[in-house]
Amino acid sequence: MKSRLLSSILFCVLIVLVFMGCDKKSSNDQTEVIQTGVASWYGPGFHGRLTSSRDRFSQDSLTAAHRTLPFNTILKVVNTETNESVEVRINDRGPYAQNRVIDLSKAAADEIGMLDHGVAEVDLILIEAGGPIPDNLNQPTYTIQLGEYNLPSYAGQFADSIGDGARVEQRFRHGSDGTAYMIYYGSYNTLISANSDMERLREQGFEGFVRQINE
Numbered sequence: 001m002k003s004r005l006l007s008s009i010l011f012c013v014l015i016v017l018v019f020m021g022c023d024k025k026s027s028n029d030q031t032e033v034i035q036t037g038v039a040s041w042y043g044p045g046f047h048g049r050l051t052s053s054r055d056r057f058s059q060d061s062l063t064a065a066h067r068t069l070p071f072n073t074i075l076k077v078v079n080t081e082t083n084e085s086v087e088v089r090i091n092d093r094g095p096y097a098q099n100r101v102i103d104l105s106k107a108a109a110d111e112i113g114m115l116d117h118g119v120a121e122v123d124l125i126l127i128e129a130g131g132p133i134p135d136n137l138n139q140p141t142y143t144i145q146l147g148e149y150n151l152p153s154y155a156g157q158f159a160d161s162i163g164d165g166a167r168v169e170q171r172f173r174h175g176s177d178g179t180a181y182m183i184y185y186g187s188y189n190t191l192i193s194a195n196s197d198m199e200r201l202r203e204q205g206f207e208g209f210v211r212q213i214n215e
Helices: 002-029 106-111 152-162 191-203
Strands: 033-042 063-065 074-079 085-092 100-105 119-128 142-149 166-172 179-188 209-212
Touching: 033 106, 033 166, 074 100, 085 100, 085 106, 100 106, 100 119, 142 152, 142 191, 152 166, 152 179, 179 191, 191 209
Parallel strands: 033 100, 063 085
Antiparallel strands: 033 119, 063 100, 074 085, 074 119, 142 179, 142 209, 166 179
């Protein structure tokens, strides 16, 4: 009788330990927020253009641009106001507007309900790393600003004349319904490398300036 009771107790303890192990595993598997900030989106006028990763941009795909995360990193982007979320793959560089942390494709922006507003406060949750994750995602980074247009077609033509490395970014002007299309070139971790490319671009006849794009 005592032996049967002891066996029952041991069995119950074993079950509890199994469930505790599962809970612990589940807790360890929980993804964490790696960055919080403002998201913007881009789509019309950029469809079919090459991204920084050499992919063809599709406004209908769930992709995004980030300044420092490795290409092919998978993120969960959560709209902190509505709690709507979408998983995206990083295949481009940007955004270059100050205080913005990610630039979503039109389809991804639509998934989290931010098309009308243009921007949204978001949490970025790491799902799968495409390579080594930088220790500081907000480290100072630089780009070269080469122009600004009101029409995406003109912005695209100018970017094409610059060649590989040029990127058009859609920016919503504060206090109006207008949209600006900014021409940027490259993404740099040091001011020296950015200035070096700026000198090379000047020799090719392009004027612009280096700007810091960290928060």
